[in-house]
Structure formats: structure tokens, C-alpha cells
Amino acid sequence: MIGIIGSGAMGTGIAQVAAAAGENIILFDTEKSALEEAKINLDSTLKKLVEKGKISADDAKNIFGRIHFASHLDEFKSCELVIEAVVENLEVKRNLFSNLEKIVSTDCVLATNTSSLSITSIASACAKPGRVIGIHFFNPATVMPLVEIVKGVATESQVEKNIKSKIELWNKIAVxxxxxxxxxxxxxxRPFYGEAIRIYEEGIADIPTIDEAMKELGGFKMGPFELMDFIGNDVNYTVTETVWKQFFHDPKYKPSLTQKRMVEANLLGRKTGKGYYNYEQPQTSDIRLQSINIKPQIFNRILVMLINEAADALYYGVATKEDLDLAMTKGVNYPKGLLMWADEIGVEKVLAEMEKLYSEYCEDRYRPSVLLRKMVREKRKFYS
Ligand SMILES: NC(=O)c1ccc[n+]([C@@H]2O[C@H](COP(=O)([O-])OP(=O)(O)OC[C@H]3O[C@@H](n4cnc5c(N)ncnc54)[C@H](O)[C@@H]3O)[C@@H](O)[C@H]2O)c1
Structure with missing residues (x-):
């Protein structure tokens, strides 16, 4: 039995994913209305899948039938794994796990779907922190193939192994x-958004030109501004600010004033009708500030900043090169893994571009990853 706590967007999606893979689910929310809404949403989502011919009517009935809507946490006694997808608040998550430990068996794994909190800090509220792990799904959980499995300082390696296998059985790609x-x-x-805004702030190019550069030259499905409008400028800003704060204000991740003002103006993107683009009245006349010759410069600058960040993450052991590349292609639809891309361009060229930016701006934001320097010195590629 898999327990899921929080029946909002993520909890409901995760419940559907696991039930579709044959798991029996117990779903709980402190808000009765949220649980009711989850029931209605699941039912209508499954019906739509039947209409589209993606699943049979029997499948839909079985998936729905495997999800039990619980009115109390006591019903979680027999769970082997509980995933929480409640509000993004450290104290709420810590209290929840500490209370859960009094209900579930000693070998039940407690997982959090947090996007930004430390797994270690959530785990430390538990008597058995070794069983606490991050299972980070992407939104919408039913569509996005990637899941990040995050081991806290105390998480047992066996728990990580078992969870990876289970998530793969749920037809997801686990990194x-x-x-x-x-x-x-x-x-x-982060640089996909941050560097795009910076280029705009410097007046180097206008928004549509930056978006086109990334789509036409890079093969990205959406440009940075289109994607920020899609995600929501408030959500995107909060992620940047959280990452920046947690890295002790490292200038690499510093949020931008432009984006902050967009949030203050309630120009949140698609959900408010206006963001970097106007979705209420799509513009027909498109006045451009500059010629198309600027596009390669824009694309190169954003791409090398992304590669530099991926190289740094590899250097500091955040993930393997394979998982780093898989995560960006399966979690945010990048056309290629960034480290693979670096090999194609040439690591020397990437480093040269970074050094050019660093010497031009004299800002720590543009410091080249030490790994790029080492690789160039040793004439190495990421894959070979
Ligand atoms: N939305 C995303 O894009 C996304 C992506 C990945 C991860 N996450 C993470 O997933 C979690 C949930 O996000 P969401 O977007 O589904 O939120 P949401 O607001 O849609 O749902 C949260 C639900 O949790 C319930 N809840 C709050 N406190 C509770 C408690 N103590 N016990 C039981 N239920 C409680 C609320 O009533 C609500 O129904 C957060 O930690 C978030 O950071 C969100």
C-alpha cells in the first residue's frame, strides 16, 4: 500500500501514476474539499484518457478503484511507502513526518515531493531519518517522465536503491x-531564465528575438520568456530566489529586478493573461529593435552559461553526467543533454566563451567552472 498525503495538483497526479502501475493507494488531505476535488479531477482525467483511446474503460475503472480516499492518517498503518505532497513549508513537513512515524511500521519509507526544501532538514524531525528520501516529480506528474530521487545526509543507500527501482516500475525515468x-x-x-533576462535588461535584444534565438538555433521547444510566462513568473521567481538564498547568495543565482517587478505588477504570464507577452490581445505588429545577426550571440551566451552550471553540478557531485543530461532532456525537454552538447561544441570553446564573459563583466556570476578548466588542461571530453 502506498500512502499519499496532500491531494493537490501533485498528490493527485502521483496517485494516478502509481495506481496506473498497479499500486494500491491511500490518499489523504486535511481539507475535505481538496479530497473531494481530487476525486472529481481523477474521475474526469481518466474519462478523458478513455475518450482519447489511451486506456480502456476497464483500465480507468481499475485505476480509480485502486485509490482509496482516507479521512484519517491512522489508515496509513499498513503503508510500505508514504509520499507527502503537502504545502511547501518546512515546519508542516517536519511535523507531518514526525507524527507519521507514530502510525506507520518501522520499515515504512517516508518520501517528500518537496521542490526546494532540504531533505536532510525534513528527515531530522524523524526518529529514523535513514528512511526519509526525496522523490521529486515534475508538474504535471502524469505527463513529465522525470523523477529526481534525492538522498539526504542520513538516508540509507538501500532505501535509495529500492525507491529508484519502484519509481522505474511506475514507468518513470529516475535520476x-x-x-x-x-x-x-x-x-x-537557472541560467536559461536568468541570462535571458540579463540580455534583455542590457538592451542587447528584445524579448521575441531572445526567444527565437533559443528556439531556432538551439532547438528549444519554448524560448525563456515564453517558458517563464507558461510556468508563471511568480513561481519561477520564487524558485530562483530560494536557490539563491540556499546557496548563501551566490551571485550565479541572483534573481533579477525585472522579474520581481513583473511579479509585483501581477504580470504572471498565461494564468493572468499578461506576462512578457500579452495573451489577451496577441500583438500583430512586431517591432524589432535589432537585426537577426544578434541571435547567435544570444544563443551562445545562454548555452555556455547552462553548460557551465551543469559542469559545476557534476564537479560537486550533484549527479552523474548521464543523470545530469537525462534530467535536462526529460525534466525540462531540452533538445540535448548539456554535457553532450559541450562535447559537440568543444569544451575549449565553452571555456573561452565563459572567460570572455568573466573578463568583460568582472562579475562572479560568470566565473567558469573549475571542471571546464581542468578538462581543457587535460584535453578531456565529458563522454569518451
Ligand atoms: N506544483 C508544482 O509544480 C510542483 C512540482 C514539483 C513539486 N512540488 C511540490 O509538491 C508539493 C505540493 O505541491 P502542489 O502544487 O500539489 O500544492 P497544492 O497546493 O496544489 O496542494 C497541497 C495540498 O496539501 C494539503 N495540505 C496542506 N497541509 C497538509 C497537511 N498537514 N496534511 C495533509 N494535507 C495537507 C492542502 O490542503 C492541499 O490540498 C509541494 O511541496 C511543492 O513544492 C510542486
Whole structure:
């Protein structure tokens, strides 16, 4: 039996994923209305999948039938694994796990779907922190194939191994990440947004040109500004700010004033109708500030910043090179793994671009990863 706590967007999605893989689920929320809503949403999602011919009517009935909606945590007694997807608040999660330990068996694994909190700090509220682990799904959990498995300082290796196998049985791609801010994806992806905004702030290019550069030259499905509008500028800003604070204000992750003002102006993106683009009245006339010749410069600058971040994450043991590349292609749809991309461009070229930025701006934000320097010195590639 798999227990899921919090029946919001993530908890409901995770319940569907696990039930579709044949698990029996028990879903709980402190808000009765949230649980009711989850029931209605699950039912309608499954019906839509039947209509589209993705699953049979029997499948839908079985998946729904495997999810039990609980009114009390006491019903979690026989769970082998509990995943919490409650509000992103450290004290709430710590209290929840500490209370759960009094209900579940001693070998039940306690997992958190947190995006930004330290697994270690959640685990330390428990008498048995070795059983606490991060299982980070991406939104929407039913669609996004990636799951980051995050081991806290005290997490037992066997727990990590068992959870990885289980998540793979749920038809997801599992990568292992160290308990560091943003884990893999929410850390390595920061320059995609931050450097794009910086280029705009410097007046080097306008927003549509930056988006086009990344799509046309890089093969990204969405440009940085389109993606920020899609994610929500408030959500994107909060992730950046959290990662920056947790890295003790490392300038590499410093949030931008432009984005802060967008949030203050309630220009949150698609969900408010306006963000970097206007979704209420899509513009027809497109006045551009500059010629297309600027696009390669924009693309190179953002790409080398991304590669530099991935190289740094590898150097500090956040994940293996394979998992770093897998995470970016499966978690945020990048057209290629960043380290693979670096090999294709040439690590020397990437380092040269970073050094150029660093000497031009004299900002720590542009410091090249020590790994890039070492690799160039030793004439190494990431894969070979
Ligand atoms: N939304 C995302 O894009 C996303 C992606 C990955 C991870 N996460 C993480 O997943 C978690 C949940 O996010 P969400 O977007 O589903 O939130 P949500 O607000 O949609 O749902 C949270 C649910 O938890 C319930 N809840 C709050 N405190 C509770 C408690 N003590 N016990 C039981 N239920 C409680 C709330 O009533 C609510 O229904 C957060 O930790 C978030 O950081 C979110």
C-alpha cells in the first residue's frame, strides 16, 4: 500500500501514476474539499484518457478503484511507502513526518515531493531519518517522465536503491541527485531564465528575438520568456530566489529586478493573461529593435552559461553526467543533454566563451567552472 498525503495538483497526479502501475493507494488531505476535488479531477482525467483511446474503460475503472480516499492518517498503518505532497513549508513537513512515524511500521519509507526544501532538514524531525528520501516529480506528474530521487545526509543507500527501482516500475525515468539546492533541474536550468533576462535588461535584444534565438538555433521547444510566462513568473521567481538564498547568495543565482517587478505588477504570464507577452490581445505588429545577426550571440551566451552550471553540478557531485543530461532532456525537454552538447561544441570553446564573459563583466556570476578548466588542461571530453 502506498500512502499519499496532500491531494493537490501533485498528490493527485502521483496517485494516478502509481495506481496506473498497479499500486494500491491511500490518499489523504486535511481539507475535505481538496479530497473531494481530487476525486472529481481523477474521475474526469481518466474519462478523458478513455475518450482519447489511451486506456480502456476497464483500465480507468481499475485505476480509480485502486485509490482509496482516507479521512484519517491512522489508515496509513499498513503503508510500505508514504509520499507527502503537502504545502511547501518546512515546519508542516517536519511535523507531518514526525507524527507519521507514530502510525506507520518501522520499515515504512517516508518520501517528500518537496521542490526546494532540504531533505536532510525534513528527515531530522524523524526518529529514523535513514528512511526519509526525496522523490521529486515534475508538474504535471502524469505527463513529465522525470523523477529526481534525492538522498539526504542520513538516508540509507538501500532505501535509495529500492525507491529508484519502484519509481522505474511506475514507468518513470529516475535520476539520483544530491541534497543540494534545486537538486538537478531547478538548479541547472537557472541560467536559461536568468541570462535571458540579463540580455534583455542590457538592451542587447528584445524579448521575441531572445526567444527565437533559443528556439531556432538551439532547438528549444519554448524560448525563456515564453517558458517563464507558461510556468508563471511568480513561481519561477520564487524558485530562483530560494536557490539563491540556499546557496548563501551566490551571485550565479541572483534573481533579477525585472522579474520581481513583473511579479509585483501581477504580470504572471498565461494564468493572468499578461506576462512578457500579452495573451489577451496577441500583438500583430512586431517591432524589432535589432537585426537577426544578434541571435547567435544570444544563443551562445545562454548555452555556455547552462553548460557551465551543469559542469559545476557534476564537479560537486550533484549527479552523474548521464543523470545530469537525462534530467535536462526529460525534466525540462531540452533538445540535448548539456554535457553532450559541450562535447559537440568543444569544451575549449565553452571555456573561452565563459572567460570572455568573466573578463568583460568582472562579475562572479560568470566565473567558469573549475571542471571546464581542468578538462581543457587535460584535453578531456565529458563522454569518451
Ligand atoms: N506544483 C508544482 O509544480 C510542483 C512540482 C514539483 C513539486 N512540488 C511540490 O509538491 C508539493 C505540493 O505541491 P502542489 O502544487 O500539489 O500544492 P497544492 O497546493 O496544489 O496542494 C497541497 C495540498 O496539501 C494539503 N495540505 C496542506 N497541509 C497538509 C497537511 N498537514 N496534511 C495533509 N494535507 C495537507 C492542502 O490542503 C492541499 O490540498 C509541494 O511541496 C511543492 O513544492 C510542486
Amino acid at each position: 539520483l541527485a544530491k541534497d543540494t539546492p534545486g537538486f538537478i533541474v531547478n538548479r541547472v536550468a
